[in-house]
Amino acid sequence: MAEVETDYLSLxxxxxxxxxxxxxxxxxxxxxxxxxxxxxxxxxxxxxxxxDDNLPFTDKENLVLNGETAWLPINAQKYPGICKSMTANQAGYFAIRKCKQQGWDFLEDWQCVLSNLEMDL
Structure with a gap:
């Protein structure tokens, strides 16, 4: 049975x-x-x-910055372990879920969660 990949962008x-x-x-x-x-x-x-595999475009050259996508950058220098082990949207979804679990505002605290995860990796 083939494993179904999770669509982290949609989540x-x-x-x-x-x-x-x-x-x-x-x-x-x-x-x-x-x-x-x-x-x-x-x-x-x-x-x-x-x-990576969860971005809403397939080719960086065809990316048009038309204001339609709200980008949340994850810095690979700051989070190298995360960037090696997860897609950006997978890491972002993990951070959102952890914030919700802790009762934190994910719009403000997602980077704190990633910092803690990076230290654990």
Whole structure:
């Protein structure tokens, strides 16, 4: 019997929609090579994406930054163990579920969960 792969992108989006986040159905975690923030997003985001199996596009060259996807970057320098062992949306979904389990606001605390997980790896 073939193993069915979990669609972590859909699970992440369901959590954001359930939380009432505007455009929550367009959220995606993404691995990046270095820290991406508001200051360098426009110039450095696309060049620093590390594609994986749960992204909403198949080819980095065809990615169009049209504002439709709300990207949540996971820095591979800060979280190397996570980035080696999980897809970005798998890690993001883990963080969301852990936040909910602990009663934390996942919009604020998902990176704290990833930091704790990175230390455990």
């Amino acid at each position: 992440v989006r369901e959590e954001f929609v359930a939380r009432g986040v505007k455009h929550g159905g367009q959220v995606s975690f993404v691995k990046v090579k270095k820290e991406i923030n508001r200051d360098n997003f426009d110039k450095e985001f696309v060049d620093n994406i590390i594609p």
